[in-house]
Amino acid sequence: MPFLTDTSVCTWNTGTGFSKGVTCSDGYVDYVSMNFVNLTGTFPWEISLLQGLITFDLLQNNVSGPLPSQLSTLTKLEHFNMLGNKLSGRLPRTLSSTLKSHTLSYNLFTGNIPVSLPTSIRSVQYVDIENNKFTGGVPAAFGQLANLDVFEFGWNDLIGSVDAFLCNDILRRWDTLEADCEQVKCSCCTSCCKDGGPLYCNPM
Numbered sequence: 001m002p003f004l005t006d007t008s009v010c011t012w013n014t015g016t017g018f019s020k021g022v023t024c025s026d027g028y029v030d031y032v033s034m035n036f037v038n039l040t041g042t043f044p045w046e047i048s049l050l051q052g053l054i055t056f057d058l059l060q061n062n063v064s065g066p067l068p069s070q071l072s073t074l075t076k077l078e079h080f081n082m083l084g085n086k087l088s089g090r091l092p093r094t095l096s097s098t099l100k101s102h103t104l105s106y107n108l109f110t111g112n113i114p115v116s117l118p119t120s121i122r123s124v125q126y127v128d129i130e131n132n133k134f135t136g137g138v139p140a141a142f143g144q145l146a147n148l149d150v151f152e153f154g155w156n157d158l159i160g161s162v163d164a165f166l167c168n169d170i171l172r173r174w175d176t177l178e179a180d181c182e183q184v185k186c187s188c189c190t191s192c193c194k195d196g197g198p199l200y201c202n203p204m
Contacts, residue, residue, distance in 0.1 A: 028052030030076075035059040043087065045070050053077050060084040067092055072120065074098075082107065083128070094120035101126035105152065112136035124148055130178065131155040138184070140165040152178040154193035161185035
C-alpha cells in the first residue's frame, strides 16, 4: 500500500486475495479491507472522518490501543471487524447506529460492557466479543435488539444470568448464542464454552 504518498487512496484496491485494500464510491472511501498484513500502531481516531465508510475490516493484524469514541459518528458504517488484534481498554459507550455486524473477538478489552452500547446499535444482527477480558454482567438491553441473531460473548470474565432478557421470548430463535455457561446462566444458548478456547465449546 502506498501509505503517506500523494497517491489517491481510491487506487489502493489490489482486487485480489483476502485483503482487498481500499475502494471508493463517488470519490469517498466506502470499503477498507486489510487482513493479515501486519498493520501495527494504535487505532487512529481519524477513521471517523471517512463519513462514507460502509465496511471496515482489519482482521488479524497488530493494531493496539482503545477504540476511539468518534466511531459513533460514522453514519453509514455497517460492518466492523477487528478480530485478532491487540485492542485494549474499555469499549466506547456508543458505536455507529447503522452497524449490522460488529466483531471484536480475540483482543484485550477489559472492564464492563457499557449499558448504553446495545441501545446505540439497534440495527445490529451479529455481535462477536468473545475471548477478551470483559467483566460484570451482560447488559439487559441486548435482549431488545430485534435483529440480533448471532451473539457470541464466551471466554470472558462475565457473570450473572441472561435468561430474563435473552431467553424470555419463546418465539425467538438464535442462530448462535454462545456464553461461558459455568459463569453465565444461559438456558437458551446454542453452545456453552469452558476455559480453553473453541475446542471447549459444546452444543446445547
